[in-house]
Amino acid sequence: MDKFLLRQRVLDQLADDLLQAEQAARVAHETATHEENVAENKYDTLGLEAAYLATGQARRAEAIRQAMAQWRQFQPRPYDPGKGIQLGALVCLVDADGVEQQLFLGPEGGSMKLLSGAQRVQVISSEAPLCKAVLGKCEGDEVLMQVAAVRQQFEVLGVQ
Template identity: 80%
Template sequence: MDKFLLQQQVLERLAEDLLQAEQGARTAHETATHEENIAENKYDTLGLEASYLATGQARRAEAIRQAIANWRQFRPRAYDASQGIQIGALVCLVDADDRQQQLFLGPDGGSMKLVSGAQTVQVISSEAPLCRAMLGKCEGDEVTLQVAPGRQQFEVLWVD
C-alpha cells in the first residue's frame, strides 16, 4: 500500500471538506445579513443564530486549511524498527477476536476512512488516544487503550 497515495486521498478529502465548510459559512453569512432576518423583537433570533453558525463554519474552514497545510508538508517515512511506530506509519492491528484494522497515522485532520485497492484504511491523527498508545511500539507488541467501559487490547501485526 502506497502511503503517498493515501496522503493524496487525505488531501482530496480535506479539500472537499473545505469547500463544504466555506459554502456553509457563505450561506449562514447571507442568512445572517439578509434584510428579512433583521430582528424585530428580542425573540426574533434567526439572524443572530445564523451569525453564530457563520462564525463556527469559518472557524471550521480555517482548521481544515491548517490541516491541509500540515498534510502538504508531511513526508511519511519508511518504518524504522529501532524507533518503533511513528507518525506516518501504516499499521495493521488485530484484536482478540482476530479482527484486523489498518491505520495510517497522520499529523491531524484524521478520522476518515480511505479505500486503497480492496483494503479500508482508517486515518487517525497524532492527537488520537490510539495513535499515542501505538507510538514507539513494534511488530508483535501489544497496544492497550483505556476506554470508558474497559480496556481494548490489540497486537501490532505489521508496520510499514
C-alpha cells in the same frame, strides 16, 4: 500500499471538506445578513443564530486549512524497527476477536476512513488515543488502551 498516495487522498478529502465548510459559511452569512432576517423583537433570533453558525463554519474552514498545511508538509518515512512505530506508519492491528484494521498515522486534522483498493484504511491523527498507544511499538507488540470503562487490547501484526 503506497503511503504517499494515501497522503494525497487525505489532502483530496480535506479539500472537499473545505469547500463544503466554506459554502456552509457563505450560506449562513447570507442568511444572517438578509434583510428579511432583521430582528423585529428580542425573540426574533434567526439572524443571530445564523451569524453564530457562520462564525462556527468559518472556524471549521480555518481548522481544515491548517490541517491541509500540516498534511502538505508531512512526509511519511519508511518504517524503522529501531525506532518503532512513528507518524507516517501504516499499521495493521488485530483485536482480541481477531478483527484486523489498517491504520495510517498522520498529523492533526486528518482523521477519516479511506478505501485503498478493496481495503479500508483508518487515518488517525497524532492526538488520537490509539495513535498515542501504538507510537514506539513494533511488530508483535501488544497495545493496551483504556477508553472510559472499556479496556481494549490489540496486537501489531505488521508495520510499513
